[in-house]
Amino acid sequence: MSSLKRPASPTALLVSKPSPYHHTVTLFSEASGSTVGGESALRRSKRVKVEESSGPRSLQVEEQDEEEPRPPTKKPRRVKATPTPSTSAVKFEEIETVIAKTSRAKVKREPSASSPRKPKAIPQSLASPHPAPPDWRDTYDTIKRMRTKIVAPVDTMGCDQAQNKETEPQNRRFATLVSLMLSSQTKDEVTDTAVAKLRDALGGSITVRALIAAEESAVAEAIAKVGFWRRKTQYIRQTAQRLQDDFDSDVPKTVDELCSLPGVGPKMAFLALQVAWNINVGIGVDVHVHRITNRLGWHKPPTKNPEQTRLNLQSWLPTGLHPDINHMLVGFGQVMCLPVGPRCGECELSDGRCPSASKVAAKSRTRKVKTSTSATNPGPKLEIEIEDVKEEMTIPEDLLSPLSEVESTGS
Template sequence: MSLSHKRSSLPEENLMRRTSSFHSAVTLFELPTPKPTDDDAETECPPRRSKRLRTVVRPSSMDDAPANGGAAGMSLDMNEMRGAEARRSSRRHDMNDGGEVIASTSSRTLRSPGLSTSRKRQRDQDVLSPLKKPKATPQSSESAPSAPARWREAYDRIKGMRSRIVAPVDTMGAGAAQLGETVPKNQRFATLVSLMLSSQTKDEVTSAAVRKLREAVGGSLSAEAILAAEDKVISEAICKVGFWRRKTDYIKRTAKRLQYDYSGDIPKTVDELCSLPGVGPKMSILALHVGWKINAGVGVDVHVHRITNRLGWHTPPTKTPEATRLNLQAWLPEDLRPTFTGLLVGFGQTICLPVNPRCDACDLNDGLCPSGSGTTPRSVDDISATTNHGSPSGPLVVIELQS
């Protein structure tokens, strides 16, 4: 604003005059300092809000939470916890359980010997978050596919071949983990841990990791023992399995949930099991089969997914193990479901391999399998197969033909 405008807007007698210190002939005019008014206070800008996050002190357990909300620092804001749960759900990637893929970790995380602070905070929030009804797991495909032609004939032939073959899943699968425990509750927990470790990992490596983990936590696998062990101890015991850092976090958080919500045991429904960190439909169904003897569906892994598609049992072919599970549960008889997974997994480990399947030693290679090589199948009536568990490269299947 120019000086002329200031002088014209105020009476001259209200201006303050003083002689310039540089020349006595020069007179300087100054505006008087305005006094603050009520109107000025109303138009004053509000203080700027800090962008720093408010830290809320959380109780160490549900028992420490005050009944009436307590002090502001200890209050559990329900909306805040729901928002945290939603953010966790958006970041969470389940393990490869029936098609779920574990999210790969960054290079910085891979160099870190322990879990990040955010994961530890998330682990505590699993207990603090209010319990909600588990999301319902689909049980069959909406299209309700019918049973494929000649599926029972193919199933019986696979069963006949498997009766003469000992596969890794027979001696080192999820059912073997419970053999190291005497308490039924610990047997079920060990089975679940074995299933969580088995994702994207060979049975030989999983079995060794379960044994090492049992020794590292005191000789028995239980939710209490896992919670008492440090993250580093668990990680060192399972470091040979795939995604061991992520699985360390999942096992620790699952143990905490089981300890607080189920007295250290595993629940009896697929929906409740699927609500645990890192547990999907395949793991839940197999855990119920082995642990509780509950027939809850068909557990589908990569072997079952591959073999059933090679046999042409899905029209159109399914793209994920979860889609395969829904199709199979639409028509596979319930009495076959508890043993179906182990039957096909062993078949996929020994004969119907992912790469270079042994079609020349398969009873289905006479036209029953549309994906067969077309070569004349040799007699497998006297097949005997053994596995070399000490081989570092995996099981060695030896097929002997007797004339």
Template sequence: MKRSASPVILLRASEHLSGSPVSTLTPTSESSHTTLRRSKRIKVESGPSEPRDDARSLLVKFEGLEETTLQVAVDAPATGTSKRKPATRVKREGTTSPKKQKPIKQALETPHPTPARWSEAYNAIKEMRSRIVAPVDTMGCNRAQLEETIPQNQRFATLISLMLSSQTKDEVTFAAVGKLREAVGGSLSVDALVRADDSVISDAICKVAFWRRKTQYIKQAAQRLCDDFDSDVPKTVDELCSLPGVGPKMAFLCLQDAWKLNVGIGVDVHVHRITNRLGWHKPPTKNPEETRLNLQSWLPLELHPEINALLVGFGQTICLPVGPRCDTCKLNDGLCPSARKGTTTRVKTGKAVVAAARKAGPEVEIAIETETVDSVRDPSSPLSDA
């Protein structure tokens, strides 16, 4: 048996009830201008509106139908002519659901091959770092908890320090954490940050990068911890990354420093840059997350907690982003494919010394003072990060 076509409905606004909330539903033939894709129960509402081109505006709501195209022909009250209105898309309200956070990827499906001679390079970096005190060693994010006495506040101070450290030097972050602690009463706690005004937080952290945005993140994160985590730092990567302003690098480092949980490697720009310079990624990775997954697939688990501080200090003192000090690095004998040969020379401009000496005729000799960086400085003094 052939299924009969759905009834066709023509919606006409009553010409006698101007501004009336009632419109008539009139069945008509298939040749009419208004068609529905499928039969559904509908509500038609007409509210007061200004007439435009002898047509009256109609608000149509469909029950049980997410999206339907409806063409409406409205008769003009005087002339009797009709005009076709453009197709109207109607969407049900309240159907959009909040996006769920994607879980943080923990491992590669196919592990990255172990780089050749990686352990030699790693041990050479450890030996160099043992003689150099870098900013991360004295002012890193793990130092913030040392000023707190309550374990719960120690964990929260570590999280705050990590949130402030994004694109900010360790020295600036360390000072901002100290100022924020004083501004909220001498101790970094969730309750203290919830009660603090935005202006108090902003004044304390105004030296860090993106301090306005970080002020919002800190306030929102503190409120979330208060409401959902009993005013304590959560113990999983996904829960930490659900907090505003917290990414995977911060989450892994926070779990290592706050909870002593070794579940992954915290990869920042230093780790990302140095491991690519060493040729440990084939092909080179494009972002820190790719670097993390590669490293976690082959680096021994016991080295995961220490590699971040090791390479960050190495990147702050020797393997600089611009002008790396390859001549002082022990990896330039074949362990680092990116090593630059020769002596790095820095010329200080504006310090020309002119000495005039007269022999047979007038002669001017110009000497330029230069500073060469061709030897390791005194191990007792940290190298400059500039």
């Protein structure tokens, strides 16, 4: 077996150091910055080649010039060689080398900051329109008539109310968007309180500049009662920054641009355009609209999420009714068609027009007042019965005489 040889290189200076992996092995490397004739020395890569011949096995260390150092992409692999009796004076048991296969290395490219990802377009129509339900107009008009007698939370504390305390049109639009973002998974009463606290925390007006300049803790404290308030704190701050950077600190005018903002979905986008810009391009469908239209049997088969509901409704409901149906059904769902325990006995559609109406008749609200006395308890006992719920209370002795006078006068 021939001894290990390293061809002399006139362009590089070698530096030896002991191998950290075995005490009998010495490693050689080029001195950093070594030059010959004003030119930088080329890096030498070592490759171990095992040659098979008729005689004993031999190892040769080949050198290859490389223009640039390339980082290893695989875990170091151990190459073990067993020496023969004819091995030279330098004996060793194993040599460790790093084999870099740069030709197969895959470089992951990061997206450029100057070219942001294009937002996914929001579908606006179905490939096959959903047929209009029979007698839907009569049902719609009946709900609308019942809504005139109902004052729901959405009527006084809905997202459209947030703009009323702002004077600048730009701030009115932004306050509407913020209110919509906070309203997700939150009751209108809680959202309205959070918007008021946020306005106070920002100095009396909800503006893009004030929200960016405000401390995150101050924003979080103001909206801490809404659902998912930690996430929404991040969303509204990031949205304010996006509006300042990309939309001249104003609310965008398209659904796709609105949905590209953090925490803004299709329902918020359609409602924001209707309230902030008076632009009607679709229906804002929330859990109330999704629940009630399915209870009415307007979707065949029933829809599984609000987006399916929106596309079905937009395919047959007249465009002129798109801005009103959300507000009408949300209030109807908050007071009458409740998620649990709907008040079907008080709904006009329970006459057979609603397939989901409960068959239980409404209990009559009767009130009965009885007075009685007993030998053990001389004081009169007052018994009140309201809807099969009885409450009893005993009248004290000091009230007995006025009662007796009334009875005697009445007789």
